[in-house]
Amino acid sequence: MEALWVLGAYVLGLGASALGLPPLVGYLAAGFGLGALGLRGGDLLHELAHAGVLLLLFSVGLKLRLASLFRPEVLGVGSLHLLLAGGLTTLLLWPWLDSSAWYVGLGLGFSSTVLAIKLLEEKRELSTYHGRVVVGILVLQDLVAVALLAAAGVKTPTPWALLLLALPLLRPLAVWVLEKSGHDELLLLFGVGLALGGGSLAEAVGLSGELGALLLGAVLAGHAQTTELSRTLWGLKEAFLVAFFLEIGLGGFPPLDLLGVGLLILLSLPLQLAIFFALFVLFGLRARTAFVSSVALGTFSEFTLITSSAAVRSGVLEESWGALLALVVAASLVLVAPLNRRVHRLYQRLEPYLLRFERSGYHPDREPTRLGQARWLVVGMGRTGGAAYKLLEREGERVVGLDADPSKLEAHRAKGRRVLYGDAEDPELWERLELSGIKGVLLTMPDLEAKLRAVEGLRRRGFPGLIAVTSYHREEDPIFERAGVSFIFHPFAEAGERLAERALELREVGEPARQPASNVEG
Numbered sequence: 001m002e003a004l005w006v007l008g009a010y011v012l013g014l015g016a017s018a019l020g021l022p023p024l025v026g027y028l029a030a031g032f033g034l035g036a037l038g039l040r041g042g043d044l045l046h047e048l049a050h051a052g053v054l055l056l057l058f059s060v061g062l063k064l065r066l067a068s069l070f071r072p073e074v075l076g077v078g079s080l081h082l083l084l085a086g087g088l089t090t091l092l093l094w095p096w097l098d099s100s101a102w103y104v105g106l107g108l109g110f111s112s113t114v115l116a117i118k119l120l121e122e123k124r125e126l127s128t129y130h131g132r133v134v135v136g137i138l139v140l141q142d143l144v145a146v147a148l149l150a151a152a153g154v155k156t157p158t159p160w161a162l163l164l165l166a167l168p169l170l171r172p173l174a175v176w177v178l179e180k181s182g183h184d185e186l187l188l189l190f191g192v193g194l195a196l197g198g199g200s201l202a203e204a205v206g207l208s209g210e211l212g213a214l215l216l217g218a219v220l221a222g223h224a225q226t227t228e229l230s231r232t233l234w235g236l237k238e239a240f241l242v243a244f245f246l247e248i249g250l251g252g253f254p255p256l257d258l259l260g261v262g263l264l265i266l267l268s269l270p271l272q273l274a275i276f277f278a279l280f281v282l283f284g285l286r287a288r289t290a291f292v293s294s295v296a297l298g299t300f301s302e303f304t305l306i307t308s309s310a311a312v313r314s315g316v317l318e319e320s321w322g323a324l325l326a327l328v329v330a331a332s333l334v335l336v337a338p339l340n341r342r343v344h345r346l347y348q349r350l351e352p353y354l355l356r357f358e359r360s361g362y363h364p365d366r367e368p369t370r371l372g373q374a375r376w377l378v379v380g381m382g383r384t385g386g387a388a389y390k391l392l393e394r395e396g397e398r399v400v401g402l403d404a405d406p407s408k409l410e411a412h413r414a415k416g417r418r419v420l421y422g423d424a425e426d427p428e429l430w431e432r433l434e435l436s437g438i439k440g441v442l443l444t445m446p447d448l449e450a451k452l453r454a455v456e457g458l459r460r461r462g463f464p465g466l467i468a469v470t471s472y473h474r475e476e477d478p479i480f481e482r483a484g485v486s487f488i489f490h491p492f493a494e495a496g497e498r499l500a501e502r503a504l505e506l507r508e509v510g511e512p513a514r515q516p517a518s519n520v521e522g
Contacts, residue, residue, distance in 0.1 A: 002044070004034065005034070005045065005243070005246055008031075008033060008246075009026070009027045009030045009245075009246055011026075011030070012027065012029045012030040012033070013027055013030070013242075014026065016029070024115070024118070024241075024245050024333070025333070025334050025337055025338075027246055027249075028245050028246075028248060028330050028333060028334060029249065030246060030249065031245060031246040031247065031248055031249015031250045032249035032250075032253075032330070033249070034246070034249070034250060035249055035250045035253070036253075039250065040250055041246070041247045045243050045246060045250070046247060048240050048243035049240065049241075049244035049246070050199075050209070050244075051195075051196065051240045052237060052239075052240025052241035052242075052243055052244045053114060053210055053213075053241070053244055053302070054195045054196055054198070054199040054209060054210065054213040055191075055192070055213075055233055055236065055237035055240060055241075056113075056114060056117060056237055056241060057113070057211075057214040057217070058194060058195035058198065058213040058214065058216065058217040058233070059121075059217065059233060059237060060117055060214055061213065061214040061215060061217020061218040061219075061220075061221065062217045062218075062220055062221055062226040062229060062230050063127060063135075063226070063230070071133070071364075072283055073284070073285060073364065074133060074136035074137055074140065075140065076279070076283055077133075077137060077279040077280055077283055078137040078140040078141065079140070080279055081109065081137075081272075081275055081276055081279055082106065082109045082141065082144060085108070085271075085272045085275055086102075086105045086108070086109035087105070088105075088268070089104070089105035089108045089109065089265070089268060090102045090104075090105030090106070091105075092105070092264065092265070092268060093105055093261070093265075096261060097321075100311070100317060103148065103316060103317075104308065104311075104317070104321070104325070106144070106148060107145075107148060107301075107303070107304040107325075108265065108300055108325075108328075109141075110141045110144075110145060110300070110301035110304055111137070111138060111141060111296075111297040111299055111300075111301050112300065112301045112302055112332070112333060113138045113141075113142065113210070113301060113302065113303065114241065114244060114302055115299055115333050115336070115337060115340075116134055116138060116296045116297060116340075117135065117138070118241065119337065119341065120134065120296060123447055123449065123450075124445065124446055124447040125404075127404065127405035127406070127407065127408075128404035128405070128423055129289060129364075129365045129404060129421070129423070130289045130293045130296070130365070133285075133289070133293050134293050134296045137297060138297075141301070141303070142208065142210060142211050142214070142303065143211070145208060145301075145303040157205060157206040157207055158205050160204075160205040161205040161206055161207055163205070164202065164205065164212070164215060167215055167216065167219050168219060170219055171219050171220070174194070174220055175220065175223055177190060178220060178223065178225055178226075178229065179225065183228065187228070187229060188232050188233065188236070190229075191229050191232060191233045192233070192236070194216050194217070194220075195213045195216070195217070196213075197216065198212040198213040198214075198215060198216030199212050199213045200212070201216075202215070210303075222407070244302070245333075248302070248305065248326055248330050248333075249330060253323065253327060254320055254323035254324035254326075254327055255320050255323075258320060258321070259324075262324050262327055262328050262331075265300075265328050266331055266332065266335075269299075269300070269332055269336075273298040274294075276290075276293070276294035276298065277290050277294040277354075278357075280293055281357050281358060281359060282359075284359060284361070284362065284364060285364065285365055286363050286365055286366070286428070287351070287354040287355050287357060287358040288347055288351070288354075288426055288427075288428060289365045290354075290358075291343070291347050291350070291354055292343050292347060295336070295340055295343045295346075296340060296343070298339070299329075299332040299333055299336045300328055300329045300332040300333075302329060304325055304329055305325060305326055305329055308322045308325045344425045344426075344427075344449070344453060347427075348427050351427070351428075367422045367423065367428070367429050367432075368402075368420045368421070368422060368433065369432045369433060371420075371433070371434060371435075371437070371438065372398075372400070372418075373437065374398045374399060374400035374418070374437065374438065375397055375398045375399070375437060375438060375439045376392050376397050376398070376399040376400075376438065376439060376442070377399075377401075377402060377435075377438050377440075377441045377442070378392070378399060378400070378401045378441075378442045378444065379402045379422075379424050379441060379442065379443050379444065379445060379454060380402075380403060380424070380443060380444040380445035381401040381403040381405075381408045381409075381419055381444075382403075382408065382444065382445075382446070384444040384470055385401065385403070385442070385444035385445075386401075386412065388442050388444060389401050389412075393417070399418075400418045400420060401417060401418065401419035401420070402419070402420055402421075402422040403419060403421070403422070404421065404422065404423045404424070406421070409421060424443070424445060424454040425449070425454070427453070427457055430454070430457025430458060430460070430461055431457070431460075435458075435461065435465075438463075439465050439466065440466035440467070440468065440486075441465065441466070441467050441468070442468045442469075443455070443467065443468065443470070444469075444470045445470075446472070448479070451469050451470075451480075452479065452480075452483055455467055455480070455483045455484060455485055456483065459483070459484045466486045466487065467484070467485050467486045467487075468485070468486060468489060469485050469487075469488055469489070470488075470489050470491055471488050471489065471490055472491065
């Protein structure tokens with residue numbers, strides 16, 4: 001049985017990738033296909049799927065800033081969307097469900113945490129402004145989901161749930177254990193233990209395990225080693241999430257007489273996306289941020305499956321409705337996932353129409369238009385970008401950095417460096433940014449698409465200076481060359497070459513075998 005799960009997920013995931021779709025679309029198709037053959041998931045698949053979701057939410061918690069949850073564009077947009085979208089869906093379903101329509105309607109106002117975060121993570125956008133807004137709204141929705149579970153007669157929070165507010169007090173102990181865990185399998189076990197332990201703790205006090213995993217991850221947020229911990233968990237998390245998408249498909253198909261209702265629910269999805277966009281613009285965000293965030297949130301949520309399954313068990317809903325909602329959620333993931341992968345190019349096509357809705361005045365996600373006296377621009381202020389900035393500054397060059405991650409901005413500004421907020425994938429950034437004094441632009445972001453869009457924006461402006469990019473895979477080089485890049489740097493390969501050159505230099509001049517380590521930190 002387990003071999004069939006893996007084989008089906010691999011074959012159809014590979015097929016989806018060949019068609020330019022996210023592999024998760026293939027995993028969902030595999031689940032429905034295996035379900036049609038009469039196979040069912042069972043306890044093992046369920047436990048693997050649950051572990052994958054806990055690891056995903058724990059990874060999000062590692063990057064979470066709780067202060068961002070109290071921003072107007074998170075609380076305001078998240079709350080109003082649930083009221084508006086939930087109310088409209090309730091009216092839509094009232095002829096079939098009567099008084100229980102409000103329960104299903106509100107549940108369909110949730111967005112998919114797994115899909116949104118997984119795709120934002122793949123595009124390295126979790127730490128961007130719109131990524132933080134999306135995560136904040138997803139956390140808010142998760143809290144409402146807990147209330148819905150209580151309304152269905154399950155997972156009623158106990159008075160002990162208030163103890164979760166004391167979790168930040170565990171930070172010194174958690175940090176101490178993290179630092180003692182090293183860099184190998186002990187670090188992996190530490191992360192898995194915290195994720196699963198946070199889930200079990202929350203469930204023990206009547207809350208959702210997903211919320212507990214996220215909160216325990218947030219206890220460690222901001223520590224220097226959390227990036228390494230997140231990378232260590234990545235492969236295990238991705239493998240377990242395959243089980244989650246398989247389990248959705250294996251839930252089976254609803255009765256034929258309900259398929260028309262399911263289609264009606266799916267047709268309401270663009271309306272929910274439009275409500276998100278309108279609210280984001282109303283709260284002062286730029287049209288691009290509003291659109292990208294809306295598409296990321298434009299799906300039905302796996303929490304709808306959790307709440308509907310609880311409602312079926314408690315008699316609030318009939319079992320056939322549980323199967324229908326599973327199909328609707330899966331269909332929304334299949335439809336919206338490709339849009340998320342192409343959202344930046346899609347916005348570029350729709351920009352003339354969407355800009356008409358953008359409000360004038362102050363925007364909290366504003367980007368710079370001038371770089372002052374800078375002669376060099378470093379885009380992506382991670383380790384490589386930070387080192388490049390440091391060398392240019394040491395050589396007496398006037399340099400400015402650009403990044404969309406607020407934690408990196410704070411870290412570099414604390415060192416006295418001039419680093420500005422900016423999203424390299426935003427075409428408006430390159431259209432409005434004054435580049436007349438810039439001699440060269442260094443693109444050091446890890447994401448290929450982000451670098452290509454930045455090169456495209458620079459060349460569209462007619463930028464005559466040098467454009468250098470980092471490339472982590474040789475097969476990317478022809479793509480960069482066609483885009484018009486001036487220089488390609490391979491950090492891993494060329495770092496090894498530089499190490500060998502340095503070793504030979506030391507041998508030739510008769511230097512001692514032991515040398516103090518050079519500081520290459522950004």
